[in-house]
Amino acid sequence: MAQYAVIIYEREGVEMPPEVMAAHEALGGRIVGAGGREVAGLALEPTSTATSIRNGVISDGPFIESKEAILGVFVIEARDLDHAIELAAMTPIVDGGVEVRPLLDFAVVDPPEDDS
Amino acid sequence: MAAAHREEWAAVLAATVRVTRDLDAAEEAVQEAYVQALRTWGRDGIPARPGAWLTTTARRQALNGLRRGRTQTAKLPLLLGPTEEAEVDTIDPDTIPDDRLRLVFTCCHPALAPEAQVALTLRLVCGVATPDVARALLVTETTMAARITRAKQKIAVARIPYAEPAPAERAARLDAVLTVVHLVHSTGHTAPSGPDLVRDDLAARALDLARMLHRLVPGEPEVAGLLALLLAHHARRATRTDAEGRIVRLADQDRTRWDRAVVAEVDRLVVAALEAGPPGRFTLQAAIAALHAQAPSYAGTDWAQVVVLYDRLRAVWPSPVVDLNRAVAVAEVDGPQVALALVDRLVADGDLARYPYLPATRADLLERLGRPAEAVEDHRRALALTDNAAEQEHLRRRIAALGG
Numbered sequence A: 001m002a003q004y005a006v007i008i009y010e011r012e013g014v015e016m017p018p019e020v021m022a023a024h025e026a027l028g029g030r031i032v033g034a035g036g037r038e039v040a041g042l043a044l045e046p047t048s049t050a051t052s053i054r055n056g057v058i059s060d061g062p063f064i065e066s067k068e069a070i071l072g073v074f075v076i077e078a079r080d081l082d083h084a085i086e087l088a089a090m091t092p093i094v095d096g097g098v099e100v101r102p103l104l105d106f107a108v109v110d111p112p113e114d115d116s
Numbered sequence B: 001m002a003a004a005h006r007e008e009w010a011a012v013l014a015a016t017v018r019v020t021r022d023l024d025a026a027e028e029a030v031q032e033a034y035v036q037a038l039r040t041w042g043r044d045g046i047p048a049r050p051g052a053w054l055t056t057t058a059r060r061q062a063l064n065g066l067r068r069g070r071t072q073t074a075k076l077p078l079l080l081g082p083t084e085e086a087e088v089d090t091i092d093p094d095t096i097p098d099d100r101l102r103l104v105f106t107c108c109h110p111a112l113a114p115e116a117q118v119a120l121t122l123r124l125v126c127g128v129a130t131p132d133v134a135r136a137l138l139v140t141e142t143t144m145a146a147r148i149t150r151a152k153q154k155i156a157v158a159r160i161p162y163a164e165p166a167p168a169e170r171a172a173r174l175d176a177v178l179t180v181v182h183l184v185h186s187t188g189h190t191a192p193s194g195p196d197l198v199r200d201d202l203a204a205r206a207l208d209l210a211r212m213l214h215r216l217v218p219g220e221p222e223v224a225g226l227l228a229l230l231l232a233h234h235a236r237r238a239t240r241t242d243a244e245g246r247i248v249r250l251a252d253q254d255r256t257r258w259d260r261a262v263v264a265e266v267d268r269l270v271v272a273a274l275e276a277g278p279p280g281r282f283t284l285q286a287a288i289a290a291l292h293a294q295a296p297s298y299a300g301t302d303w304a305q306v307v308v309l310y311d312r313l314r315a316v317w318p319s320p321v322v323d324l325n326r327a328v329a330v331a332e333v334d335g336p337q338v339a340l341a342l343v344d345r346l347v348a349d350g351d352l353a354r355y356p357y358l359p360a361t362r363a364d365l366l367e368r369l370g371r372p373a374e375a376v377e378d379h380r381r382a383l384a385l386t387d388n389a390a391e392q393e394h395l396r397r398r399i400a401a402l403g404g
Helices: A016-034 A081-088 B002-020 B023-044 B049-066 B083-087 B100-107 B114-125 B130-136 B141-157 B167-189 B200-216 B221-235 B260-276 B279-296 B303-316 B320-336 B335-347 B357-368 B373-387 B389-401
Strands: A004-011 A037-043 A051-054 A057-060 A069-079 A095-102
Touching: A004 A081, A016 A037, A057 B049, A069 A095, A081 A095, A095 B303, B002 B023, B002 B049, B002 B100, B002 B114, B023 B049, B023 B141, B023 B167, B049 B167, B100 B114, B100 B167, B114 B141, B114 B167, B114 B200, B130 B141, B130 B200, B130 B373, B167 B200, B221 B260, B221 B279, B260 B279, B279 B303, B303 B320, B320 B335, B320 B357, B335 B357, B357 B373, B357 B389, B373 B389
Parallel strands: none
Antiparallel strands: A004 A069, A004 A095, A037 A069, A051 A057
């Protein structure tokens, strides 16, 4: 198994309806049901609370201004990219999408169980 | 040797990747096998089964490389069943499964950029050397080498599997493969720039790919459709330009020189694909090409049927380019005035603002409507949009003929 980060992007200021929040909570179970595992997860406060530091200068707001912002990141274990894409596509999204990135073999989270 | 390279490369490489589970190591082993073939076949004669010889040699080479521990990189996920796992290290060519589809699906994975899919397919499936891929796709050798390296790295690091897609993904993934083959062909068919209209080699490679796919998955109607489409162009290739390399329009081509045996094959493929169920975009395009190929003359073409097929194509594959081609057929059924209204709508939409065939078609219709001054203007617009020397020359001749 290999580890991938799934980075969740949503439109700035999007409201999370209760059914989307519930779907996020159920995601870990669905991933297990599809033969994967959710290893770690982070949910972020809106970018209106973000502070950026560039060349030592502190400023209000996200590092990159764009229509979509990173809302959270979670780490999954999957057999390969096709499997990771299948799992990542289960992420509940309101108005945005996800990016799948392989993790460097540099474990701050649980290492993969095996490398078959 | 050239034939063995062209015909066997994909199967030999595909079988070797199964051993190395690394594209670079497999490529190196296959290249070494061809070098050995060059040395020994000249001396001992060509073996009875060149493909089996090459596969065995390349896999032995790869196994030796593995034993020397030269490839410690991340292994490509193979997705094998337990019985297949035992076969990975086998050397008996008769028990090695045909892995060419795995190779094709890996090279045309949607997680790779389209230009990388085309480059990888030419390099890994067709075995075209990187400098030749660069030349064919009109980029520098350094750019192409970097593009191929980056794509291989993504395959390895992101673990794009060396596998055929899951059943649920198969239709979409096969369509992606066919899109790549079609792109290789259209790049070769009308070279976007450069002196020759047809870059024969790319078109021929695309035809090889389509034939290989059709042999591997004969039951897929869209594969048959794509093969038929490419063959329909192939049957007419001798007449698309004259002896001086100048463009000859479809209406003016010498139909007696079209390859009748190939046209018959097109017809068989199209009929079979149409009988297999609701036709997809390649089958419909092939059906249109087949109607042209079978018509006794331009005027004698079944244009009404061509329009019907374009309507169906538009339903499954909406695109302004399809609308433009349909307008050309409409001109033959309902006259140039009706067609001009359709073309003007496309001009207003603006989607084809950079597409030279839009003003070229409009110019043609205006010419037929007896409006030469406006036709010249549109010919000039088309001229400004094409980098292909043969097309530029054709447009200049048309302008000159109108006194422009």
